[in-house]
Each structure stands twice: as C-alpha cells, then as structure tokens.
Amino acid sequence: xxxxxxxxxxxxxxxxxxxxxxxxxxxxxxxxxxxxxxxxxxxxxxxxxxxxxxxxxxxxxxxxxxxxxxxxxxxxxxxxxxxxxxxxxxxxxxxxxxxxxxxxxxxxxxxxxxxxxxxxxxxxxxxxxxxxxxxxxxxxxxxxxxxxxxxxxxxxxxxxxxxxxxxxxxxxxxxxxxxxxxxxxxxxxxxxxxxxxxxxxxxxxxxxxxxxxxxxxxxxxxxxxxxxxxxxx
Amino acid sequence: xxxxxxxxxxxxxxxxxxxxxxxxxxxxxxxxxxxxxxxxxxxxxxxxxxxxxxxxxxxxxxxxxxxxxxxxxxxxxxxxxxxxxxxxxxxxxxxxxxxxxxxxxxxxxxxxxxxxxxxxxxxxxxxxxxxxxxxxxxxxxxxxxxxxxxxxxxxxxxxxxxxxxxxxxxxxxxxxxxxxxxxxxxxxxxxxxxxxxxxxxxxxxxxxxxxxxxxxxxxxxxxxxxxxxxxxxxxxxxxxxxxxxxxxxxxxxxxxxxxxxxxxxxxxxxxxxxxxxxxxxxxxxxxxxxxxxxxxxxxxxxxxxxxxxxxxxxxxxxxxxxxxxxxxxxxxxxxxxxxxxxxxxxxxxxxxxxxxxxxxxxxxxxxxxxxxxxxxxxxxxxxxxxxxxxxxxxxxxxxxxxxxxxxxxxxxxxxxxx
Numbered sequence: 001x002x003x004x005x006x007x008x009x010x011x012x013x014x015x016x017x018x019x020x021x022x023x024x025x026x027x028x029x030x031x032x033x034x035x036x037x038x039x040x041x042x043x044x045x046x047x048x049x050x051x052x053x054x055x056x057x058x059x060x061x062x063x064x065x066x067x068x069x070x071x072x073x074x075x076x077x078x079x080x081x082x083x084x085x086x087x088x089x090x091x092x093x094x095x096x097x098x099x100x101x102x103x104x105x106x107x108x109x110x111x112x113x114x115x116x117x118x119x120x121x122x123x124x125x126x127x128x129x130x131x132x133x134x135x136x137x138x139x140x141x142x143x144x145x146x147x148x149x150x151x152x153x154x155x156x157x158x159x160x161x162x163x164x165x166x167x168x169x170x171x172x173x174x175x176x177x178x179x180x181x182x183x184x185x186x187x188x189x190x191x192x193x194x195x196x197x198x199x200x201x202x203x204x205x206x207x208x209x210x211x212x213x214x215x216x217x218x219x220x221x222x223x224x225x226x227x228x229x230x231x232x233x
Numbered sequence: 234x235x236x237x238x239x240x241x242x243x244x245x246x247x248x249x250x251x252x253x254x255x256x257x258x259x260x261x262x263x264x265x266x267x268x269x270x271x272x273x274x275x276x277x278x279x280x281x282x283x284x285x286x287x288x289x290x291x292x293x294x295x296x297x298x299x300x301x302x303x304x305x306x307x308x309x310x311x312x313x314x315x316x317x318x319x320x321x322x323x324x325x326x327x328x329x330x331x332x333x334x335x336x337x338x339x340x341x342x343x344x345x346x347x348x349x350x351x352x353x354x355x356x357x358x359x360x361x362x363x364x365x366x367x368x369x370x371x372x373x374x375x376x377x378x379x380x381x382x383x384x385x386x387x388x389x390x391x392x393x394x395x396x397x398x399x400x401x402x403x404x405x406x407x408x409x410x411x412x413x414x415x416x417x418x419x420x421x422x423x424x425x426x427x428x429x430x431x432x433x434x435x436x437x438x439x440x441x442x443x444x445x446x447x448x449x450x451x452x453x454x455x456x457x458x459x460x461x462x463x464x465x466x467x468x469x470x471x472x473x474x475x476x477x478x479x480x481x482x483x484x485x486x487x488x489x490x491x492x493x494x495x496x497x498x499x500x501x502x503x504x505x506x507x508x509x510x511x512x513x514x515x516x517x518x519x520x521x522x523x524x525x526x527x528x529x530x531x532x533x534x535x536x537x538x539x540x541x542x543x544x545x546x547x548x549x550x551x552x553x554x555x556x557x558x559x560x561x562x563x564x565x566x567x568x569x570x571x572x573x574x575x576x577x578x579x580x581x582x583x584x585x586x587x588x589x590x591x592x593x594x595x596x597x598x599x600x601x602x603x604x605x606x607x608x609x610x611x612x613x614x615x616x617x618x619x620x621x622x623x624x625x626x627x628x629x630x631x632x633x634x635x636x637x638x639x640x641x642x643x644x645x646x647x648x649x650x651x
Contacts, residue, residue, distance in 0.1 A: 048537065050536070069541075071536065071542075074537060075539040079537075080537045081537075082533055082534060082537050086531045087531075087534070088530035088534065089530055090530055091527065091530060095523055095526075095527075098520075098523060099523060099527050099538055099540075100538055102520055102540060103539060146538070150539070
C-alpha cells in the first residue's frame with residue numbers, strides 16, 4: 001500500500017535520511033522504532049511532503065506522491081496523527097472532529113462521527129468541551145479520532161504514547177489494533193519499542209537515518225541487538 | 234525578595250528621571266533668531282520629583298500592591314448575559330428589538346449624538362473586519378487602515394472623476410480593498426507573528442505615503458473634497474436640488490432640515506453593520522470560518538488534515554480587507570472630505586485595540602469595545618490633550634484586570650456528565 005524506495009532527505013546541508021526503504025502492505029501494522037534523532041519523525045514528514053525528499057520515490061496505492069504538495073497528499077486517503085497530538089486547543093471536541101472531515105459532505109461527516117464516537121466513547125462525554133482542557137490521553141484519542149474523520153485507508157501515527165500514563169498507553173495500543181481490525185493500514189512510529197513490536201506485524205529499526213534491521217514483530221522482539229539497544233537488555 | 238525589588242525600584246526611578254528630564258526638564262525655545270535651552274520651573278521640578286518618588290515606591294512595594302489589588306473584584310461581563318440556552322431562545326427577539334431601537338433612536342436625540350453613533354458604527358465595521366484577520370485567523374495585522382484608505386479613496390476618486398454614485402461604488406470599494414488584501418496576502422504567507430506585523434505595518438505606511446505623494450491623482454496632502462453624499466433612490470439631502478433633480482424634502486413635501494442627512498447617513502451605517510455582521514456570522518458557521526480558527530490554533534495540525542494554508546490565510550486577509558473597504562467607502566461619503574491624515578498608523582492601532590479590548594474573536598465583544606473606544610473620548614473632551622495618556626492607561630488597566638478582553642468568545646470550558 002505504501003512503498004518508500006531509497007529515500008534521501010536533507011535539512012539544508014544535513015542529511016537526515018539515507019537510502020531508506022520501507023514497505024507497508026494493506027491491512028498491516030508496521031512499526032518504525034529508533035532512538036531520539038534517528039530520523040523517525042523525518043520519515044513521517046517526508047511521506048507527507050514536508051520536507052520533500054531530495055531523491056527516491058514514495059508510492060501510495062501505486063501512485064507516486066513524492067513531489068506533490070502536502071495538502072494534496074493528505075487528501076488521498078492517508079491521514080497522520082502528528083507527534084505531540086496537536087489538537088486545536090481552543091476549539092471544542094466537536095469542532096476538532098469536524099475539521100478532520102473538512103473535505104467531506106455533511107452526510108459522510110455524520111456517519112463517520114458516529115463510528116468515531118463508538119470507538120472513543122470518552123469523546124462523546126466531552127463533546128462540547130474545549131480540547132485544551134482535556135487530559136493527555138483524551139487529547140490523543142481526539143487526535144486519532146480527528147485523523148479517522150477523513151475515513152483514511154492508511155493512518156500514520158507519530159509517537160502516540162508520548163507523555164501518557166502506562167494505563168492510557170495500553171488503551172491507545174488496543175485502539176490501534178482495533179483500527180487495524182476495521183481494515184485500516186497502520187504505520188506506527190514509536191520509542192516505546194516493546195509495546196509497538198508486540199502489536200506490529202513487521203518492524204523496521206532506524207539508526208542515524210538508515211534502516212539497520214527489519215523483520216516480523218516477534219523476530220525483532222527476540223533479536224539480541226534490538227533487546228540490548230531498545231528493550232533494556 | 235525585598236532586595237530584588239529595591240534594585241528594580243532604583244532602576245525604574247532612574248529611567249523615569251532620564252525620560253522626564255529630557256521631555257519636561259529641558260526645553261528649546263526660540264527667542265528672536267536664537268534658540269535657547271530653558272530649564273523647567275521649580276513647580277515642574279516638584280512634579281517630576283514626585284513622579285519619580287511614586288515610581289520608586291510603587292516598584293519597591295509592588296508585592297504589597299499586587300496583593301492588595303488582588304482583593305479588588307474583577308468584573309465578569311459574561312455573567313451579566315443570560316445562560317446560553319436562554320440566549321438562544323431570546324436571540325431573534327433581541328435582534329429585532331435592537332434593530333428597531335437603532336432605527337427609531339436617531340429621531341429622538343440630538344444631531345451630534347447621531348453623528349457620533351455613525352462614527353461608532355464605522356469603527357464597529359472596522360473592528361469586525363480586523364477581528365477576522367487577528368481574532369479568528371490569528372494573523373497580526375498592523376496596517377489594516379490601508380484597506381480602509383483604499384475603500385475611501387476608491388469612492389472619492391470614482392465619484393469626483395467619473396461621477397459614480399455611492400451605491401455603485403460601495404461594492405467596487407469592497408472589491409478593490411479585497412484585491413489589495415489578496416495581493417498583500419501573497420508575500421506574507423510565510424510570515425507569522427512579529428514578522429507579519431512588521432510587513433503589514435510597512436504596507437499601511439506605503440499606502441498612506443503613496444496617497445500623500447501622488448498629488449496629480451489624489452490631491453496629495455490636500456485630499457479630496459466635495460465628495461457626493463449618498464442618495465436615497467436618486468433623492469439627495471441638500472437644501473436645493475441640482476439641475477433636473479429633486480431633493481428628499483421636496484419629494485416628501487416636508488420642510489428642509491439638515492438633520493435628515495445625518496439621520497440618513499446613520500441609517501445607512503446601521504444597514505452596513507447589519508450586513509457585515511450577517512456575512513461574518515455566515516462565514517464563521519461555514520467550514521472556512523472554522524478553518525481560520527483551526528489555523529490560529531495549530532498550523533501543522535491544519536496541514537496534516539490536508540487543509541491548504543495558503544487558501545485559508547488569503548481568504549482571511551481578503552474578507553477582512555473587503556470589510557475595511559466597505560467602511561472606507563462609507564467614511565468618505567460621510568465626511569465629504571478625505572486626506573491621508575485620516576489614515577495614519579494610530580487608526581490601525583485603535584482598531585487593533587478595539588479587537589483586543591473586546592476579546593479576540595468575539596463579535597459582541599468587538600462591538601462593545603468599539604462603542605467604548607469612540608464614546609469615551611467624547612466624554613473626556615475636556616482632557617483632549619491627555620487623550621493618548623488615557624488611552625494608554627485604559628490599555629494597561631485592561632491587561633492587568635481583564636487580559637482576555639471585555640467579552641471573550643465563549644465556549645464551555647467544562648461540561649458535567651449527564
């Protein structure tokens with residue numbers, strides 16, 4: 001579904017990604033793990049077209065999306081939950097969700113809204129509350145729900161467990177699995193390697209802008225080097 | 234703590250000393266052909282010294298002062314309004330009552346009061362327009378008065394060169410101002426915050442200086458005078474009709490009174506404000522209105538949802554500018570005379586103050602603030618020299634006691650579980 005072929009990305013003179021190739025097949029959860037500054041978020045941003053890759057090619061559903069403007073890419077059935085949630089703090093939960101369905105008709109909006117509220121009953125309780133007044137976990141749910149409002153076929157999640165309590169992290173990961181069961185393909189970037197690899201079908205390890213290892217989730221969990229570097233021995 | 238305050242107090246007193254000495258303590262006066270430096274009188278020195286003492290003491294004891302001032306109750310105008318559900322029920326009636334009140338009121342008061350009300354309505358229009366750009370889209374625009382000037386000059390020039398009527402020029406002014414808003418929008422798309430403020434400030438000055446120096450077209454600093462007043466279906470409000478035309482009082486068969494013209498202008502202003510309010514309310518309910526607010530909250534999140542920030546920012550600029558064009562056209566018609574003097578930076582500052590004072594993004598707040606900002610100076614006529622001082626004082630007090638504005642735009646902060 002998503003093919004990333006030999007991508008190189010630069011921030012000015014600094015090269016952040018070196019020949020990165022990743023593939024996500026339909027219906028999979030694929031996770032990308034790595035330390036701080038490894039280039040995980042850069043890869044996410046490159047998929048979205050900001051920054052643009054200096055060379056290489058990204059295909060979504062067979063269509064080349066490299067070189068297209070961000071606003072175009074994000075309307076193709078691809079959604080991202082950005083790092084740090086980034087909900088519209090002074091808008092209500094309802095308005096936030098409405099923004100997610102910006103390019104869809106009213107009927108489609110209402111239909112998807114029901115589904116999202118079923119997935120996150122918490123959001124229904126907080127429906128007309130300002131997003132900024134909710135807890136971190138609730139905001140993360142809202143961010144995922146907002147991304148789901150465009151009915152994407154694939155969703156990119158950038159560190160959804162960042163800054164959340166362990167029990168909330170559990171919930172978020174359960175939701176991610178549920179989304180996959182609903183037929184959404186998921187590309188998950190995580191620092192919480194243990195959790196991420198447990199639910200992932202496959203995983204990639206990024207180090208200094210290069211993919212150093214890839215394999216199935218369980219294989220990576222058992223890998224000696226991965227255990228040492230990311231799972232605390 | 235005390236020690237820190239002491240240093241701050243000495244520092245503040247020192248600055249006050251330098252400032253007051255330079256501004257009040259020494260003066261240049263010309264005696265014949267010579268310039269002489271004259272020191273302040275002893276009474277002035279007493280004032281300066283007591284001022285410095287006040288600054289010093291207030292800084293030294295600022296903890297005590299802010300502790301004492303915390304006890305002063307802060308006004309909450311939001312509480313004066315009925316609950317949201319009641320509001321929704323009362324709204325149509327309230328709107329009808331206000332419109333009827335606005336229409337009847339001018340016939341019962343003095344000409345001066347109606348004139349002042351017309352001015353207030355102009356500022357309400359300007360405030361509402363800038364509210365789109367600053368309050369909703371969160372783009373700090375310090376050159377808003379430029380669009381006001383463009384609207385005013387469009388009507389003035391079209392009227393004096395081509396004899397076009399007010400009603401034809403009204404949409405043209407709005408369109409032209411919108412075009413300029415669009416053109417200005419392009420270069421500033423990448424800018425935000427203070428950088429944007431500087432560029433818009435520059436734009437405001439460019440327009441003013443252009444109008445001031447393009448003497449052959451705009452008349453330069455002399456401005457344009459004798460601009461036609463609006464007519465009511467071709468009836469004008471002069472004492473004597475022009476060749477082959479009828480005046481309003483002849484047509485109605487009543488005696489001439491100069492107050493008809495003032496009241497008519499006022500009623501046009503009321504109509505324009507209602508129109509602007511209606512359009513902006515519609516826009517705010519449409520997706521574009523929400524997109525403005527979302528862009529203000531988080532640009533990256535907006536882009537992640539596939540929104541095109543170029544379109545959103547440009548539309549905010551364009552709509553804001555067209556409102557100013559509207560107001561400008563009306564302003565030119567009301568004054569009958571315009572010059573670049575009317576479009577200096579302080580006007581931008583006042584309009585911005587109206588938006589901030591009213592509570593960013595809140596239309597009702599903006600209207601309230603526009604009324605306060607135009608009517609208060611009239612009451613304080615005797616202190617007209619101190620107008621800017623009072624203005625500054627009001628701003629400081631507002632920021633101290635009600636930084637969120639008179640009536641901040643309202644959304645429930647919390648909701649109880651049902």
